[in-house]
Amino acid sequence: MLLSQALPKLRLYYSEGSPYARICRMALREGGLVAKVQEAVTTLRDPAASVLTHSPVGRVPALVLEDGTTVTETTLILGWLDRVGSQPAMLPVDAVGLAAYGRVLGLLDGIAVWNRELRRPVDERSPSVIALEVTRAGRVADVLEEAVVAGAYNSVDAGYLALAAVLGYAEKRHTVWRWRLDRPGLARWFGQASERACFLETVPPPSGI
Known part of the structure; x- marks a missing residue:
């Protein structure tokens, strides 16, 4: 297998102090998706922040998909994680x-x-x-x-x-x-x-x- 094929296809940007990003990081672990999503720490309120390459909002969490689309906001990211196979699903349906x-x-x-x-x-x-x-x-x-x-x-x-x-x-x-x-x-x-x-x-x- 080529190295590029072995790498995770999704990337989750987070800052260590953000409780919003922490929710998503915990969801990765509880949902069995750690192997599918690469976690990348970023600075915030910084013109050189790595997340700005993918999202002009510059906030975390930010999930970069396979095609480069970036999904932001905790609830939307949890919904996407459910779509790609989180077990159990994270977002309540009732x-x-x-x-x-x-x-x-x-x-x-x-x-x-x-x-x-x-x-x-x-x-x-x-x-x-x-x-x-x-x-x-x-x-x-x-x-x-x-x-x-x-x-x-x-x-x-x-x-x-x-x-x-x-x-x-x-x-x-x-x-x-x-x-x-x-x-x-x-x-x-x-x-x-x-x-x-x-x-x-x-x-x-x-x-x-």
């Missing part, structure tokens, strides 16, 4: 599963905004934006506490991986959020999820926030 996944994505989006504000110089931060996202995060986490205690997020799918990614992000890169306080069910759930190989192989570096 309304309850989609709602569970969307709830965690909303939490992750809010945490990302909150974290971005904290990375600004103090005099450039928006107290109202931070207050909004603190409230949102607490409200969603309370609902997630009830959900996991009731047995939700037990199957490994997009919702499960997204929840593991956002809590893992809070552990390493957004430690100002004390999400464990008064949420023992969520803490237990995270303890179990963090033992999976897909989680251990994709742990982000700490950021100090």
Whole structure:
């Protein structure tokens, strides 16, 4: 077999600190697609970022297909991974599963905004934006506490991986959020999820926030 034929046909660009990309990287491992997709780390907010060759958006995750087409955004990439044979499939097909996944994505989006504000110089931060996202995060986490205690997020799918990614992000890169306080069910759930190989192989570096 020629070397070019043996190489993976798909390439997933990611940054080590991105929880959005981490969801896709965990999905590769859970879905049995690691051998089919090459993972390539890239810088972000950098005019020399390697991902810009394939996507003018310059964000991760970005999945480059065989013909050079680049698919961006976590949910769209998970859908594509399902199309190429992820076992199990990652995207829920029922309304309850989609709602569970969307709830965690909303939490992750809010945490990302909150974290971005904290990375600004103090005099450039928006107290109202931070207050909004603190409230949102607490409200969603309370609902997630009830959900996991009731047995939700037990199957490994997009919702499960997204929840593991956002809590893992809070552990390493957004430690100002004390999400464990008064949420023992969520803490237990995270303890179990963090033992999976897909989680251990994709742990982000700490950021100090």
